[in-house]
Amino acid sequence: VEQQNFEIRKDVLKYDDVLNRQRKVIYGERRKVLEGADLHEQIREMVDEVVAGYAAGETADGYPEEWDLEKLWRAFPQLFPIGLTIGELIDEAGGEEAGLTREFITEAVIADAQAAYERREEEFTSEVMRELERRVVLSVLDRKWREHLYEMDYLREGIGLRGYGQRDPLIEYQREGYDMFGAMMEGIKEESVGNLFNLVVQVQENPIVEETAASNGASAAAAPVDTPPVTSQPPRSASLAQGTPVAPGAPG
Numbered sequence: 001v002e003q004q005n006f007e008i009r010k011d012v013l014k015y016d017d018v019l020n021r022q023r024k025v026i027y028g029e030r031r032k033v034l035e036g037a038d039l040h041e042q043i044r045e046m047v048d049e050v051v052a053g054y055a056a057g058e059t060a061d062g063y064p065e066e067w068d069l070e071k072l073w074r075a076f077p078q079l080f081p082i083g084l085t086i087g088e089l090i091d092e093a094g095g096e097e098a099g100l101t102r103e104f105i106t107e108a109v110i111a112d113a114q115a116a117y118e119r120r121e122e123e124f125t126s127e128v129m130r131e132l133e134r135r136v137v138l139s140v141l142d143r144k145w146r147e148h149l150y151e152m153d154y155l156r157e158g159i160g161l162r163g164y165g166q167r168d169p170l171i172e173y174q175r176e177g178y179d180m181f182g183a184m185m186e187g188i189k190e191e192s193v194g195n196l197f198n199l200v201v202q203v204q205e206n207p208i209v210e211e212t213a214a215s216n217g218a219s220a221a222a223a224p225v226d227t228p229p230v231t232s233q234p235p236r237s238a239s240l241a242q243g244t245p246v247a248p249g250a251p252g
Helices: 002-034 040-059 069-079 086-092 102-124 126-165 169-198
Strands: 199-203 210-212 219-221 230-235
Touching (some): 002 126, 040 069, 040 102, 040 169, 102 126, 102 169, 126 169
Antiparallel strands (some): 199 230, 210 219
C-alpha cells in the first residue's frame, strides 16, 4: 500500500512539474514588466511575428493568384491601421500578382506596421508609449494566464481516460500542455499588439495639484508630473485573432 501511495504521489508531482515550469516563464516575464523594464524592442518583435503569422496563414498553400489577399487585408485592420493597399503591393512586385511571394508580402506589411507604430509613438510621445506598453502587456498576460490555468485544470481532469486508448496520460498531458502554453503565448503577442494599436488613449497633460502651505497659509501650485497619467478605453476593433511567452499576474 505504501509503495502504491508513493507511486501516486510521484505521478502527482510529475503533473505539477508541467505547470510549474510554465509558471516560472510567466512569472519571470511578469516581474520584468512590474520592475519597469523597457518593452519597446520586445513589442517591435511582437509586431513582426504577428504580422508574419497573419501573412503565412493566407499564403501557405497554392500559387499567388490563388491567395485570398482581400481576406488578408480585411484581417490586418484588426491588428493595425494598414496603409499599404493590395494594388500598391502588386505594383511594387512588378505589376503582376504572380510576382508576389510570401516573403515579399511579409516584409512589405511589416514595414507598414512598424511605420504605423512609429506614428503612434509620435502622437503620444515615447514616455507615454513605454508606460502603455507595460500596462497592456501586463493586463493581457494576467488574463491569458488565468484562462490557461482553467484550461489546464480541465485537461488534467480528463487526461486519465487516455489510458483506455493505450496512451500514457502523463505524456499526453505534457504534450498537450506544451501546445496549449504555446498557443497562449501567441495569443498574448497578438492581443497585446492589437491593443497597443487600437486602444483609445487619453493623456492628461500637465496636471496641477494645489496644496496649502502649512507655514504661511498660502497656496502653491505643484510642478507638472513627470509622467502624464495614461488612461485607456476598450479597443476600437471588435475582435482579435488568437495566438506565445510573456508573463501573468494572478498566482496559479
